Amino acid sequence: MLLNVLTCAHELLKESLEEGDVAIDATCGNGNDTLLLSRTVGPSGKVYGFDIQEQAIQKTKEKLQEHNCQNVSLIQDSHESLLNYIEEDFFDGAIFNLGYLPKSDKSIVTKAPSTLAAIEAVLERLKPNGLVILVIYYGHPGGEEEKDAVLSYTSQLDQKAYQVLQYKFINQQNQSPFLIAIEKKKRS
Numbered sequence: 001m002l003l004n005v006l007t008c009a010h011e012l013l014k015e016s017l018e019e020g021d022v023a024i025d026a027t028c029g030n031g032n033d034t035l036l037l038s039r040t041v042g043p044s045g046k047v048y049g050f051d052i053q054e055q056a057i058q059k060t061k062e063k064l065q066e067h068n069c070q071n072v073s074l075i076q077d078s079h080e081s082l083l084n085y086i087e088e089d090f091f092d093g094a095i096f097n098l099g100y101l102p103k104s105d106k107s108i109v110t111k112a113p114s115t116l117a118a119i120e121a122v123l124e125r126l127k128p129n130g131l132v133i134l135v136i137y138y139g140h141p142g143g144e145e146e147k148d149a150v151l152s153y154t155s156q157l158d159q160k161a162y163q164v165l166q167y168k169f170i171n172q173q174n175q176s177p178f179l180i181a182i183e184k185k186k187r188s
C-alpha cells in the first residue's frame with residue numbers, strides 16, 4: 001500500500017534516526033512531528049523545535065507533556081536563526097512541514113527566503129547519512145513561490161554530497177502536498 005505523504009515522512013525519519021540522536025523540528029505547528037522525533041531519539045537524544053507562533057509552541061508543549069517527553073527544547077523564533085540555539089555542533093535529522101498552522105491564522109505561513117536560509121543552515125551541520133525532510137503544502141497564497149524556490153534549491157544540490165528524493169502523487173487535484181527528502185552522503 002502506498003503511504004500518504006506525512007506517514008512516509010515519519011517512516012523515513014524513524015528509519016534514519018536512532019536513540020541518542022539530535023533532531024530538529026523547524027516548524028512545530030501542532031507538535032505532531034516534534035512528538036515523532038522525540039519518541040524516535042528517546043530519552044538519551046535531543047530535539048529542538050521551532051515556531052514563530054506562541055500558539056504553536058504552546059500546543060506542542062502540551063502534546064509533549066501528555067506523552068511525558070522531556071528531551072525537547074521549544075524555541076519561539078524563526079527557523080532561520082536555529083543555529084543560535086543548538087548546542088551540539090552537528091545533528092542527525094530535521095523536518096520542515098511548510099505552510100500554515102491548521103485551524104489557525106492562514107496568513108502566517110512559511111516563506112521562501114527564511115525557509116531556504118534554514119535549510120541551508122541545517123545542511124551545513126547535518127552529519128553524514130543524516131536526513132532532512134521537507135513536507136511542502138503550497139495551496140495557499142505565497143505557497144507556489146515557496147514551492148518553486150525550494151524545488152529549485154534542492155534539485156541543484158551537488159549529487160556528490162546529497163541524494164534528493166521527491167515523493168509525490170502525480171494524479172491528485174488541489175495541489176496536494178508532497179515530500180522532498182535530502183540525505184547527506186557519507187564522506188568517501
Ligand SMILES: C[S@@+](CC[C@H](N)C(=O)[O-])C[C@H]1O[C@@H](n2cnc3c(N)ncnc32)[C@H](O)[C@@H]1O
Nearest residue numbers: 027028029030031032033051052078079097101
Ligand atoms: C504546516 S504547519 C506545521 C505542522 C506541524 N509540523 C505539525 O506537526 O502539526 C507550519 C508551521 O510553520 C510555522 N512557521 C511559519 N514561518 C516560520 C518560521 N520562519 N520559522 C519557524 N516556524 C514558522 C507556522 O507558525 C506553522 O505553525
